[in-house]
Amino acid sequence: MSIASHNQRIVDQFTRWAKPFSELPIHAESGAMTRTLEACALKSELDVLDVACGPGILACALAPHVRTVTGIDITAAMIEQARARQGKAGLQNLEWHIGDAVALPFETGSFDRVTTRYSFHHMPEPAAALAEMKRVCRPNGRIIVIDATPSPETQFAYDEMERLRDPSHASALTLDQLREIGREAGLGEVIIDAYRLEAQLETLAEASDMPALTTIFDADIASGEDRIGVAAWHSPTGIRFHFPISIIAWEPRSVGG
Template identity: 60%
Template sequence: MPPETEPSAAILQSEHDARIVAQFTRWAKPFGDLPLHSQADAMARLRAAAAVSATARVLDVACGPGIVACTLAADAAHVTGIDLTPAMLDQARARQREAGLANLDWQLGDATSLPFADESFDVVVTRYSFHHIRDPARALAEMLRVCRKGGRLLVVDATPSPETQAAYDRMETLRDPSHASALTQQQLRALGRQAGLHEVVVDFHRIEADVASIADPETLDALIAMLDADIATGEDRIGVAARRGETGVSFLFPVSVVAWDRVT
């Protein structure tokens, strides 16, 4: 009999990918419909950091329902969106149709193994994906590979503080089983440095979410209990400034926008 071994990284990765596809198949429509994901101020920050020109070829990695891709398509020559979840791409196509945009295409694929030639794009962006990806350095390396020299890379994601990172990950894993781990802003910036990128934008803002609008019904009570513990002590151990208002419990996602230029 062969000796018992640890499951291979490939099997663990495929189990994780299966969790992602299950989660975002269920959430494809509600995720795209939530106003907090299209908030004007946040989109303006992203657009400013991406600095897309009218001739730019743009790639949106883990594009989900195409909110970012369709926004940047207004500035760009062409935008490609790629995602692991087919249901998300269906939503993206519907969004494109509703917006009457012609300069987009969509592909099914993995952020850590992008099916594009080196230096195919001028701007490569990703929003709210790195916390789902077990090896974000590899995803950034892939973004870098497909970005031309002199082009721009942009990562937007939730970045808890170092002190709250562990509690934040516990909350997010409870809310969304496809969560891997959220980087702190310092860790995200370090990934860019290690990849040899030239940092050009570091921006931070908070996005408010009603917990009932972003959680599955079966985990809602446990999630509210976790946030209530912070509300009761006033200690903010999760770092999301949870509060109880007239409509229930809400909290603030800590979001970083980090952009780099590819110099070599």
């Protein structure tokens, strides 16, 4: 599949899911958000860019702590949700753009912090997106990526499950793979953190996909081997599991660079 076709798949998927996606409690979970904001090392004089900002959940959480926040996403329906979230929160220091993460429409060195959350696994070229994030980040700034990072042993099964649940999923990088594209981009690691994000399967998938997903999860739970790497279990409300999430914060210059 071409990159253009995959990007259209992203737009189609998140146009359908824009409103329910924006309302899912999992995306604003307080513990995860606290760790993310801490990794950003925010100050009141900073200008922040949130790449693939979706419905503006992270951007609106950043805004009270900094001078300005700019959000950009490839899906117009997500930007509509972001504007609505901003309005409900009464925030004034945000602006929104529709655009591609691998061709950011901003001048080099425009931002002090450049973030992206839960997006790299959708991108056919995450390294290209990271290079763009580096380009628009100021030399003394910080780049922060938060995403699912399955283990090497579970990566293949995890990706198979995710592509069935979400057709816009490309591939989730392992933590080592994510660190490697940072090194290749000439970035210096500042923080590595991790958390598990609890989810309920039925709230994250189309009803038409649930039979196949249920079969996959039931088999994984019955095996006791956790081949998908999400520690799934049956609860009274349905199938629950944990996304394995990593946070990496980099400086634009490698150590000694």
